[in-house]
Amino acid sequence: MGYKIYREKFADLFHELRASYEIYAPVTKKDKGMYSDTDLITYDKVESFTEIVFDKKTFFSPKEIVFPIRQTLFYFTEDSVLEPTKLEKDIVIFARACDINSFRSLDAIFLQNGPYEDPYYKKLRQRVKFILLPCDGFENCYCACLGTNITDNYSAYVDVRDDAVYCKVKDAYWKGLWSKYGEESEVEPRYVSKNENTFEIPQKINNSIFEHQMWSEYTNRCTGCGRCTVVCPTCTCFTVHDIRYDDNSKYGERRRVWASCQIDGFTEMAGGHGYRHKQGERTRFRVLHKISDFKKRFGFQMCVGCGRCEDACQEYISLKNCIHKISEIMAEEEKV
Amino acid sequence: MSVDTKKLVKNAYRVTKERYLTALRVRVPGGHLDTKQMTLISRIADRYGRGEVHITTRQGFEIPGIPMSRMEEVNREITPLLDALQKTTGIDLKVTFEGYPAAGTRNVSACIGNRVCPFANYDTTRLAQDIEGIIYPNDFHVKIAVSGCPNDCIKAHMQDVGILGQVEPLYDSKRCIGCKACVDNCRKRVTGALKFHNFTVQRDHEKCTGCGECILKCPTAAWTRGEKYYSVVIMGRTGKKNPRLAAPFLRWVARDVVLKICENLYSYIDKHIDRSLPKEHVGNIVDRTGYPVFRDEVLQNVDLGERAMVAKHINFGGYEYHSNASF
Amino acid sequence: MIRNPYMPQEAEILKIFQETDINYTFRLKTDLKVKSGQFLEVSIPRIGEAPISVSDFGDGYLDLTIRKVGRVTQALHNLQPGDKFFIRGPYGNGFPIDKLKDRRLIVAAGGTGLAPVKSLINQYYNDSLEIKSLQLLAGFKSPGDILFSSELEKWSKKFPVEITVDRGSENWKGRVGLVTKLVADLDISEVENTMVIVVGPPLMMKFTTQEFVKKKISIGNIYLSFERKMSCGIGKCGHCKIDDTYVCLEGPVFEYSKAIQLLD
Structure with missing residues (x-):
């Protein structure tokens, strides 16, 4: 069902929604950019509708809402192991199609891979409802090449235009709320149909790519800071470690923390042995995971084409450029 | 003629x-x-x-x-x-068609600052212009330079007053992935003010220069920018008599403190300058009055703020042509 | 409430056997059902968790042979019989017992790589592994690093056991050299009916496997056990992923024909 709701009315609707949900959306954090006098556009909990930024891509993805950067798995007391039990409200996330689609990849790892569901992820994930945002595309995006420009996985859609908010509500539970504030109107989500960057991800990538000299370029360029992985909406790796509290050494916790295959230590075992020491090898590992390995395992592309890895790279390394090179190499091999 | x-x-x-x-x-x-x-x-x-x-x-x-x-x-x-x-x-020169009204107080120089440089902690151009607005036109011989960060590319340490940008880095441990990029960088390039303990970064404020590099290194925005601050170094100089680097005078002070001390500096000079000489550099005046007099007068009516640190003593050092040298 | 697979269970230490200066076997009281080649996530609260392969098991107990190399293992070595630590698992596939049936088996182990195959060897020794023959080739850094000496002694009475060390010592009368040399010197009678298990440090596995291939052992008959950094053991943390394979789920034991595809 579609609705047209005037802005001030929508603010009331939002207020009512907030009573039942924790709402996360793109916001501007003033002066919180890396460089002085710059802002950070990112996901955060919002109190009012006016805080939401509709016209900019967030630097970080919404994954941290369901997969916190640091998450306590257990609390240790002298003689017990306790699970965190805090109960929270249901969660609403305002997100574009690519970001909503990224949750498929997160779900695949946390809920499907291996014999068990990840209970910490599931606890947060099952409380999430999406409100879809329209998108006209941003720099470095290529969602349309991956089909992640479109989604059906949302409870409502909102598009703020001029003095009104145009909405489509799919979730039956929410229709009452929406109809209270607006008049019915024909509304269909607006998606990106074609990005500035168009290319095809190679269907088949031969193992010959492992030994290809194309990766040595990244050994020279990449500094291994890990930004590409922390901003990626689909990167899920983590490391588990224990803490002994400074003020009481008998108490502590076991927590998981985001890990990055680009940062030193990702493969290093006790005793010091590790794999992929060169940044070029790490780039290869990341890129092939995003566009090939994951797909072999789960049947769909992991990368959603949001372009955040490229937005964030301080060395101007472009994933789409790298994919393009792989395509060319594979096409060349095909000929031979 | x-x-x-x-x-x-x-x-x-x-x-x-x-x-x-x-x-x-x-x-x-x-x-x-x-x-x-x-x-x-x-x-x-x-x-x-x-x-x-x-x-x-x-x-x-x-x-x-x-x-x-x-x-x-x-x-x-x-x-x-x-x-x-x-x-x-913002100066009011009254007449602008008769040339520059004074040349004693020199042009305030600045590094390129945060309009371009990623390291800069503030807009150096703006601060230089605002300082110029306070101290010009004036005949007293004073050299001031402002630098965006403690790297001091503008060589503020060679000035009578050098201003270096600082930022208070704020750490949100919940966002830290423990990559140690900040800790390693601080140890290698700065003062080693950061330490990794219990999977969390600890900052030693006494050692921290406020350069903000930890913020630049952090991939997750666990480090973000807090308030802007400035450190002030004084009485650096070249010259034939006793060349020396400027010495730390203030740390962690706000922008309005910087502007106010630039203003007070001129009252101090006016009070103590030796008018029997054709001109006297401010550094020589401070040599004569001693640092405490300078400090007390320059900081008069200045609200330094909670974070401010003021040098208790200054030993300017430098060298003289015949001493501190071995040939 | 969903079952929490990260929740570890407490287990009591029954006995501790010193193997070498830095290797100790911890016998734990547990009813966990494990297979040879599987591993556990072992932890001490407030210190950390680490994947450790099961070296042996029996009725009501299992053994973990642990090398003192990291935070967790260091702390484990401070424990005494009667103390407890935490375990969860077992994880991983273990060795393909069914594929070994009625075959000749050669096990090549390097250093602590002998631990994950120990239970398999003991099963053969106790006549509970249906294979035609077993031959063990074991390499260690030095005589002081030899693991399970009494077992090796015991085993050698029943089947061929060859031991080599990288560096000998004054009293060492045995062989000096790499495991690869032992393989090179092998005279394999029924090549087609021979299965091989190689476990050890990465380079040892690489070259030893190549040596077996030279001996015309089919790559489908060679098994390797991988060691990787792991933070979960259940396919979530991503550390052990290679290509589309998770070592903790599909491994740690891989047929060489598959392992050869797993490029790091």
Whole structure:
């Protein structure tokens, strides 16, 4: 069902929604950019509708809402192991199609891979409802090449235009709320149909790519800071470690923390042995995971084409450029 | 030909080795200039000089080869430069067609700052212009430079007053992935103020220079920018007598403190300068009065704020031609 | 409430056997059902968790042979019989017992790589592994690093056991050299009916496997056990992923024909 709701009315609707949900959306954090006098556009909990930024891509993805950067798995007391039990409200996330689609990849790892569901992820994930945002595309995006420009996985859609908010509500539970504030109107989500960057991800990538000299370029360029992985909406790796509290050494916790295959230590075992020491090898590992390995395992592309890895790279390394090179190499091999 | 050289110098010209020829020093606060003014400087050099300009160490321009007889014409011609100076700095020069009203207080120089440089912790151009607005025009011989961060690319440590940008880095442990990029960088490039303990970064505020590199290194925005602060170093100088680097005077002070101490500096000079000399550098005045007098007078009516640190003593050091040297 | 697979269970230490200066076997009281080649996530609260392969098991107990190399293992070595630590698992596939049936088996182990195959060897020794023959080739850094000496002694009475060390010592009368040399010197009678298990440090596995291939052992008959950094053991943390394979789920034991595709 579609609705047209005037802005001030929508603010009331939002207020009512907030009573039942924790709402996360793109916001501007003033002066919180890396460089002085710059802002950070990112996901955060919002109190009012006016805080939401509709016209900019967030630097970080919404994954941290369901997969916190640091998450306590257990609390240790002298003689017990306790699970965190805090109960929270249901969660609403305002997100574009690519970001909503990224949750498929997160779900695949946390809920499907291996014999068990990840209970910490599931606890947060099952409380999430999406409100879809329209998108006209941003720099470095290529969602349309991956089909992640479109989604059906949302409870409502909102598009703020001029003095009104145009909405489509799919979730039956929410229709009452929406109809209270607006008049019915024909509304269909607006998606990106074609990005500035168009290319095809190679269907088949031969193992010959492992030994290809194309990766040595990244050994020279990449500094291994890990930004590409922390901003990626689909990167899920983590490391588990224990803490002994400074003020009481008998108490502590076991927590998981985001890990990055680009940062030193990702493969290093006790005793010091590790794999992929060169940044070029790490780039290869990341890129092939995003566009090939994951797909072999789960049947769909992991990368959603949001372009955040490229937005964030301080060395101007472009994933789409790298994919393009792989395509060319594979096409060349095909000929031979 | 009769020329009042005192007036000439006050007018930002100089007596040169070529008789009857002078050179004009153009002020460029913060070393930042729009291209319209560049064009005008170029035209003056073509029309009155030798078609060349010299870029001074203080980021001004010097136009050589101007006949002293044409100074009045030049002064009229540079009116747009003085108008622009008024506009960018907020000074009220009253008259802008009679040339620069003073040259003792030198052009305030600045590194490129945060309009361009990722390391800079503030807009150095703006601060240089605001300081110029407070201290110019003035005959006292004072050199000030402002740097965006403690890297000090502008060499603020060679000035009477050097200002270095600081930022208070704020750490959100919930966002930290323990990559240690900040800790490693601080140890290698800065002062080693960061330590990794219990999978969390700890910052030693005493050691922290406020350079902000931890924020730049952090991939997750666990480190973000807090308040802007400034550190002030004083009485650095070159010269034949006792060259020395500026010494730390203030740390972690706010912008308005910086502006206020620049203002108070002039009252201090006015009170203590030896008027029997043709001119006296501020560094020599401080040598005479001692640091405590300088400190107390410059900090008069200044609200330093909670974070401020003030040097208790200063041992300026440096070297003298005959001592501290081994040949 | 969903079952929490990260929740570890407490287990009591029954006995501790010193193997070498830095290797100790911890016998734990537990009813966990494990297979040879599987591993556990072992932890001490407030210190950390680490994947450790099961070296042996029996009725009501299992053994973990642990080398003192990291935070967790260091702390484990401070424990005494009667103390407890935490375990969860077992994880991983283990060795393909069914594929070994009625075959000749050669096990090549390097250093602590002998631990994950120990239970398999003991099963053969106790006549509970239906294979035609077993031959063990074991390499260690030095005589002081030899693991399970009494077992090796015991085993050698029943089947061929060859031991080599990288560096000998005054009293060492045995062989000096790499495991690869032992393989090179092998005279394999029924190549087609021979299965091989190689476990050890990465380079040892690489070259030893190549040596077996030279001996015409089919790459489908060679098994390797991988060691990778792991933070979960259940396919979530991503550390052990190679290509589309998770070592903790599909491994740690891989047929060489598959392992050869797993490029790091």
